[in-house]
Amino acid sequence: MIDFAMLLAQDAGFGTMGVGLAMGLAIIGASLGIGRIGGNAVEAIARQPEASGTISTQMLISAALIEGVTVVALILMFLK
Amino acid sequence: MIDFAMLLAQDAGFGTMGVGLAMGLAIIGASLGIGRIGGNAVEAIARQPEASGTISTQMLISAALIEGVTVVALILMFLK
């Protein structure tokens, strides 16, 4: 019984489970965000084709902001 | 029985699980927020291409506010 407990307590895996869930949730979030930006950007270009230059610049800037925090979070999760 | 409890209490990994979930939830939140701003910004530029300068400035300011608290939260979570 004590051996069982010792093994259970050493590493029950809950931490790793949390890190895994976190990475999954992070990718869900990032994908929803970048997906919304990209989806609206192509609709916007369809409505104003002559403004495609500025639209794609703004799309890239805002998508890169999401990409940035997500990569930082993934690295911090991996180190955890 | 006491040994069991002692070992169970040492580190069951629930703290790490919580930190992981927190990072994941934070990225979901940040992405939804920046995604909404970026998505509306490209739509707004499509409607008023001549106002793209001020639109992109406001997009960047509000997205940077979300980016800021998220990075602060990620660092605080990692230190926890």
Added chain:
Amino acid sequence: MIDFAMLLAQDAGFGTMGVGLAMGLAIIGASLGIGRIGGNAVEAIARQPEASGTISTQMLISAALIEGVTVVALILMFLK
């Protein structure tokens, strides 16, 4: 039995889990709020480009209010 409870109470990690979840939920809330403000601000500028000055001022004030309480909450959670 008392020893068991005492030891279990020492550190099962549930406290840290709660702090982590709180930070994650706080960022979700702040991002949804600032995202809504920023998203509506760029739409408003597209509709009235000549009013971009007052729109961006009001956007910044309301977004900074959300930013303020969120940073205070993050610090208080971290000290917990």
